[in-house]
Amino acid sequence: MTSVLSIRRAVTLSFLVAWILVGISGYILLSSPLLAKAGLRLPMNIVIDIHVYSGFTALGISALHIALNYDALKSYLGSTFRSSGQIQRAKSRTKH
Amino acid sequence: MRARYVAAIIVFVLITLSPLAVKLATGELRFGGGAQVGSTGGVSSTTAAVSTSSGALLVGCGESHRGADYLIVCPAKAYVISPGSVVRVNVTVKFAHPQPCPHSSWRIEVSDLNNVKVVGETSTKLVNAYTAVKTYDVKVLGNGSLTVTYYYGVGCPYGTEEVVKVLFFVVKSLPESSAQPSTSEQQAQAATTVATQPSINVTGVLTEVSTSGKYVIVDNHKIYIKGAWTCGNEEVRWRDLLNSLSADVGQVISVNAVSENGELLAVKIVAGSTTCVRGGEGG
Numbered sequence: 001m002t003s004v005l006s007i008r009r010a011v012t013l014s015f016l017v018a019w020i021l022v023g024i025s026g027y028i029l030l031s032s033p034l035l036a037k038a039g040l041r042l043p044m045n046i047v048i049d050i051h052v053y054s055g056f057t058a059l060g061i062s063a064l065h066i067a068l069n070y071d072a073l074k075s076y077l078g079s080t081f082r083s084s085g086q087i088q089r090a091k092s093r094t095k096h
Numbered sequence: 097m098r099a100r101y102v103a104a105i106i107v108f109v110l111i112t113l114s115p116l117a118v119k120l121a122t123g124e125l126r127f128g129g130g131a132q133v134g135s136t137g138g139v140s141s142t143t144a145a146v147s148t149s150s151g152a153l154l155v156g157c158g159e160s161h162r163g164a165d166y167l168i169v170c171p172a173k174a175y176v177i178s179p180g181s182v183v184r185v186n187v188t189v190k191f192a193h194p195q196p197c198p199h200s201s202w203r204i205e206v207s208d209l210n211n212v213k214v215v216g217e218t219s220t221k222l223v224n225a226y227t228a229v230k231t232y233d234v235k236v237l238g239n240g241s242l243t244v245t246y247y248y249g250v251g252c253p254y255g256t257e258e259v260v261k262v263l264f265f266v267v268k269s270l271p272e273s274s275a276q277p278s279t280s281e282q283q284a285q286a287a288t289t290v291a292t293q294p295s296i297n298v299t300g301v302l303t304e305v306s307t308s309g310k311y312v313i314v315d316n317h318k319i320y321i322k323g324a325w326t327c328g329n330e331e332v333r334w335r336d337l338l339n340s341l342s343a344d345v346g347q348v349i350s351v352n353a354v355s356e357n358g359e360l361l362a363v364k365i366v367a368g369s370t371t372c373v374r375g376g377e378g379g
Contacts, residue, residue, distance in 0.1 A: 032253030044254050045164060045192065052115050060112035067104030 004068075011064045018058035025051035152176045152183055158262060158358035160246075163255015164192035167204075167246040172358050173263045173296075176236045182215060185232045185262055189246050192254060194225035199249025204230050211240025212264055236264045239316055261358035265296070296360065299350040302367075305342045310334060312341060312351070312362070319353045319360045327372040337365070337372060344368065 028035075028047050066073060154171035161167075168188040176183065187204055191197070204220055216233035223229055234242065246258040300315025311320045321334045321341075332340075341349075344367045352364035365372045 029253070035253070056115045057112050060108035060110075063104045063107035063111065067100050070100060 008068050011061060011068060015058060015061045015065055018054045018061060021050055021054035022058055025054065152181055154183065156355065158260035160258035160260045162258055163248060165246065165248070165255065165258060166190040167244065167258035167260055169244045169260040169262055169358075171262065172260075173265065173355050174236065175265045175267050177267065177269070179237055179266050181236050183234050183236055183264065185234050185242075185244070187230045187232065187244055187246075189228040189258075191226045191228070195222055195228070197249065197252070199252035201249040202247060202252070204228070204244065204246050206232060206242050206244050208241065208243040208261075210242065211238040212236055212242050214242075234262075234264070236266060238266055240264050263355065263358065263360070296355070297350065297352050298360075300348060302341065302344050302347055302349045305338055305345060307335060307338045307342075310338070312338070314349060314351050317351075317353075317360060319351050319362045321362045321365075323374055325372045325374050327370055332372070341365070341367060
C-alpha cells in the first residue's frame with residue numbers, strides 16, 4: 001500500500017514538474033518575438049526542446065496518473081452522468 | 097488492476113519517447129545543440145580552403161552564427177592581380193529550422209561596399225528546406241571590402257542578423273605562401289600552408305589608432321590588435337600597445353596579420369626599431 005502511495009506521489013509530483021516546465025517554456029516561446037525585438041536573445045533551441053520533451057513527458061505521465069486514479073475517475077464520471085440524468089428526468093417531470 | 101498499470105507504463109514510455117523517436121528518424125536529434133549543419137555544403141572555417149580562379153586567389157570562408165542560423169560566405173578574402181577583376185562571392189545560409197518558416201521575410205543583402213562594386217547577383221535559391229544560396233559577382237576596384245548580411249525574418253525569435261565581411265586585396269603578385277599552384281600536389285600543399293598560417297603583410301603609413309575599437313589603420317587596412325604582446329623583453333597588453341602606437345601615427349609601420357572571421361588580426365608589428373609579437377618573444 002505504501003509503495004502504491006509512493007508511486008502515486010512520484011507520479012503526481014512528476015506531472016506537476018512537467019507541466020510547470022511546459023508552462024514556463026510555453027510562455028517564453030510565446031513572448032520570444034517581443035524579447036527578440038527588445039534585444040534579449042535566449043537559447044530558443046533549448047527552450048523548444050524543453051517544451052517538446054516535457055510536454056510529451058507530461059502526456060505520458062497522464063496515462064500513469066489515469067491508471068492510478070482510475071477508480072476515482074470512474075466514480076466522478078459515473079456521478080456526473082448520473083447527476084445529469086437526474087436533471088433531465090426532473091426537467092421532463094416539470095414539463096408534465 | 098495489474099494489467100491496467102502495465103498498459104499505462106507502456107503508454108507512458110511510448111508517448112514520452114515519441115518526440116525522441118521522431119527526431120532520431122528525421123536525423124535532427126539534438127538537445128540545445130543548435131542547427132544540424134554539414135550534411136549539404138558544410139561549414140568552412142575562415143581559413144579552411146584556398147582556391148584560385150583566373151588571376152585571383154580566393155581564401156577560406158567567413159562564417160557568422162550569432163543566432164540559430166549560419167551565414168557562410170566564400171571567399172573570406174580574395175586577392176586579385178589587376179583592379180577590375182570580378183570575383184564570385186558565394187553566400188550560403190544554413191537554417192536551423194526547415195523552410196518555409198512562419199517568419200519568411202528573411203533576406204540576404206550586401207552593404208558597406210568599399211572599393212568594390214556588385215556587377216551581378218543571382219536570386220536567392222532554396223537548395224533544400226535547410227539551405228539557401230545566392231551568389232554575387234563583385235568587381236574589385238582596389239583594396240576594399242563588402243559586408244554580407246543575412247537578416248532573419250521579422251518577428252523571428254532565433255536572431256536578428258548574421259554578418260560576414262569579405263576582404264578584397266589588389267596585389268602585384270599573389271601572396272607567396274599561396275602562390276598559384278600548378279599541380280594538384282602543389283595545390284594541396286598551398287592549401288595546407290594557407291590553412292595553417294594565412295597571413296598578410298601590410299607595410300604602409302599608420303593613419304589611425306583606435307583604442308576603443310581595438311584597431312589600427314595601415315595603408316587603408318583595418319587591423320585589429322588583441323590579447324597579450326611582447327615588445328622586446330617587455331610584455332604588454334593590447335591597450336598599452338595601441339597607446340604606444342599612437343605616437344607613430346604618420347609613420348610607416350609593418351604589420352603581419354591573419355584573417356579571423358573576416359577581420360584582419362595583427363600578429364606582428366614592426367614600428368621603427370621596435371618589434372612586437374603577439375604572445376611570443378619580440379626582437
